[in-house]
Amino acid sequence: MLQRYGTDKIGFLFAPIVTVWLLFISGVGVYNILHCNPDILHAISPAYMYRFVRNINKHNWRSLGSILLCIAGSEAMFANLGHFSKKSIKITFVCCVYPVLLISYAGQAAFISKNWGTIPDFNHLSSSMPDHTRHAFVVLSLFASAVGSQASITASFSIINQLLALKCFPQVKVVHTSDKIHGQVYIPDLNWLLMVLSLSVTVGFHKVDAIGYATGMAIVSGMLVTTCLMSLVISLYWEKSLFISACFLIFFGFFEAMYLSACIWNFHRGAWYLVMLSVLFLTIMLAWHYGSMKKYEFDIENKVSSEWLTDSRVPGIGFIYTDIVTGVPAFFSHFITNLPAFHQVLIFVSFKPQPLPYVPSDQRFLIGRVGHKDYKIYRCIVRYGYCDHIRDTDDFEEQIIHSIGEFISLEEKDFKSITFEEGKMTIVGKPGSEGNAAYALIPVNNSMSTASSSWTSKENTNTSCHPGSEKGPSTNAPVRRKKVRFVLPPESPKMQASVRDELQQLVDARESGTAYILGQSHLVARNGSNFVKRLVITVYMLLDRNSREPPFALNIPHAALVEVGMVYTI
Template sequence: MDAALGLGAFSHGTQKETRKHVALLSFQSLGVVYGRISTAPLYVFQMILTEEFISDQTVYEFFSFIFWTLTIISLLKYAFIVLRADDDGEGGPFALYSLLCRHAKVGLLPCDRSADEVMHLDETPEKKSKRDSRARRALQKYKICHYVMLILALFGACMIINDGVFTPAISDVPVPSACAIQIVLFTLQHYGTHKIGFLFAPIITIWLLFISGMGLYNIIHWNPKILYAISPTYMYRFIRNIDRNSWRSLSSILLCIGGSEAMFADLGHFSKKSIKITFASFVCPALILSYAGQSAFISKNWGRRVTDFNHLGKSIPEHARHVFVFLSLFASAVGSQALITASFSIINQCLALGCFPRLKVVHTSEKIHGQVYIPDVNWVLMALSLSVTIGFQSIQRIGYSAAVAVVCGMLVTTCLMSLVIALYWERSLVLSAFFLISFGFIEAMYLSACLWNFHKGAWYLVVLSVLFLTIMLAWHYGTMQKYEFDLQNKVSIEWLTDFGPGLGISRVPGIGFIHTDIISGIPAFFSHFITNLPAFHQVLIFVSFKPLPLPYVSADQRYLIGRVGHKDYKIYRCIVRYGYCDGLGDTNDFEEQIIGSIGEFISLEESDIESLTSPEGRLIAIRTPNEDEKALLSVNSTDSLICPAVSPSKETLAGPSRGIPVKRKKVRFTLPSMSPKMTASARDELQELVDARESGMTYFLGQSHLMVRDGSNILKRMLIAVYVFLDKNSREPPLALDIPHVALVEVGMVYTI
């Protein structure tokens, strides 16, 4: 079982990366991760009002802020500290929250303790050695801390998604052209990070080389002394003479680090080493040269009646300006890619943690599990971004909104990261507080500057944040309430087996698959079904699908099989474990695998004396046997599958009618020839399993109808109403996607919350 933690064909941090692989990922990251921060020179100085340039010393002060903000926030905080806090190769605020949930037990996710024991997520010595500090005990004790952390993580996720809405809209080109560029950009997303990286990386590479080269030219040609502005004394002079207007201009300076959060949020698409090396050795130096060159130009031209002197294009020599126009057009289009892919990563994490409605997630890489594309999210982002472009029609107003999203997302990361330092890395509280105060003070300063421009466009950010937060909180709350209801209303196996023929209960031929989220006891919806329709199948299999924080789970560790009750009942439990990149396959495929795994379990159980007296809950990981050692042999054929059903009931049921055949591919099972390793009782049980399989398969799914108790407050009613709406309009559970309607029984049940 311990091997389950190390499974997978590729996993960040577990497989040593070759130089060739790092170089490849570094090149691709230029087109995906660094598009936003690389195009910031187009509008950072441009968004500062021209009347704020009152002397060449003002330019020195602005450049000093840019240099130190890039160095402290982007390079030190993100590239060298935050990137180390990945969650199995995933980044973003939800990755930090996931680490805290697992290692500090402060999560509010619907999680049964028995599920944690079965999944063996806390078996490694590193995780067992976490000491019970005072801070850990305090966080675990007070429930309010749990809620604050969850809302903080959700808020941070919303800010990254909001940034993914505003960033594509920031452009100097006319509105019709900007809209056309956005449509093309979002249409290309389905090709995946791998292809987009190769397509966009050359553009960003040439762009960075061009603006850094022009920056070096401007430094030499206009004002080499601009490099003196690296001294932090210029920031002190700015703050000493601060007023309302100059303080407001800091919100424009903040945009120079817009996209830094994408370095962490896009981590799942690449690797820590590739992102760190690319930024430290190429992106950051190129940006500093570009800003220094533009500052050198402005310092000598701000008072010479040069119109629009704070635009980057004005600092480009005349003979190279046509190249700049061409490159800036393409770079602006590519600049949004970092936040679009970050939005996909963040929402994929929300889906895994039960905080977002079910959506189709396309894994675009077989090697890197974090490279995902979510079609529905892609088109929603495009629609919202187009609405911003058409509605605002001003780069300043869009930039002010983006600045608020940037700094709020960074503050969330700072808060969660300080907890990770104390609770996961187990460093001193002094170090954790130092991280929080140092970086939090800088980001709070920029947030205060952004709030002066709140009325100029940031109000739309509030609207989007309320929308996304409502969706996330409602889905999380509804999912948690459903899970708790299932745990509280599950029944024991004795309840099911105590029914007998004398009470009118009959067992019909065939196999019944019951899909449930709980891993012990009988789910409430199935007991509800039995109560109203007193019959169940000759063989019952309770199936639970459980994701692991791994890219792949090998076939030898995918299926956990155990019994429910005495072996005469012919009731089994199967937990199917899968990673981020594992496809569940079609119905026939996992049906064949589960039945084959149960056959191996029956064969192995005879030689395991302990299992005969084990209580419910003991499961065995079934390894794939050799062809000559299989307990059941499979033979492919095409036949009509007749799903046995019972009479319809007054309850809300949607299922097959007796005797209705459906043509589909069917795998037949046969027993191997007599083997001395297999006892007679095992062969008899295997033969019963084969006979039941030949009689047909029926799949049971719970169809919940949530209702709020009388007297509940308006907030609870609103959250449940939103959840019900989202549940009706979201993707079906994985098990239901490929099941023929004739073989599906949906059991409707009212959940009173």
């Protein structure tokens, strides 16, 4: 329940708990070392590890999987790079976490060596606590467990956020809890899913041993995957020799493969649950990535040129939302083929997220033409940061139209733009700011809309900042959408007649009304496809129907919305 406040908020609460807990277990460790067996520090020598491996047997080999639990949780620090800097993690781990763990485990080993055989089965940490500290240990351990789970939860948020950027996970709501530290996110859906999974594991297994085996498998699997990927980074990104990359993979991979084999022995004791979850999430990731890429490739391969469009025009402006930034999308050509008429002015709108909290207003819109000037077809690429509410405004379309008006005005000074090249875009400034756009379009006669579609709420956005953010909206109260009427200013001697005519046509089209055209994809496997391909496409369609809408589809008036369904044969 505290996750929604963000790491920077709850960190003030958790940091003292972690500090007290580390000091507590290190103090108890020092006490046990001095009181039970000071010679236990000699066990740090690698010679004892060599003796263990030399006298290995089936029973001892299985225990290697449990040894991995000694580092469980510490690896979560490095998964939180989006929440803390690398320098802070290095200093904390080397100077604090690692020495404390070493002292704590040495104290437990000293206690076991003194009480060997007296207690048949006990929890090493709790049993090693002195009598006068047991009550404090119970309270601190509960709080420390909550802090440890918080580290894993925030790491999961970071991973899902990266998967969304790579189009490997269905659309979920992402709340950026800080506009200063990039990567601090909160995902409500995942937060409650983790709670359900945690409760199901606890209720299903009944005992901690099975959970420990699954945890050991998770740790060593993550380590092995990281080693394999790091070897690729060494050879491909760092451009080192294949020999160095192979040595790195063999050296670290040998130890990790040894621990992985030990965990496989415990597969039937609880590690199977991790494998089941891994297969489930990998299937979701594979299906979503495969479907998204195939859909995008289909749009690219089946796009048509602007010359293909017919001359049947109807009054008004049509906003066509698409992912591609060149050509006419396939779903729109499908729409024109079956209904050969389109609006007087067409605007192809594409949304491109940027790894920034906010994109300045004077750099948000990229405007260009599609085809010849006489077609009156424009392309607008909207760049936004993860804290920008791109459609949570009352004049989003008016901003785009203002930007197009400024683009037309700027084009007057650049005669090369008359012969427009596909893909060439121009950054336009903030509408209404000082510059060439000051005389393009002027909003007048603002009025309040009473239609049901004029009410918007911040909670509808897929990606947002925490309500407490300095620049984000501070309230969830509904916002009324303003209706804006545009007129041209008086005659200007600096404006050419062709520019004025095009601006007038833009104004007339805006006055005639606006329509929003969205493409709805339906993926179908081609006849003769194998079972795996059909399964992946089926999973993708199931996820697509039950995931959130993309952010640009939010708050569009239903009366002006046209959804064009199209079958994508993959």
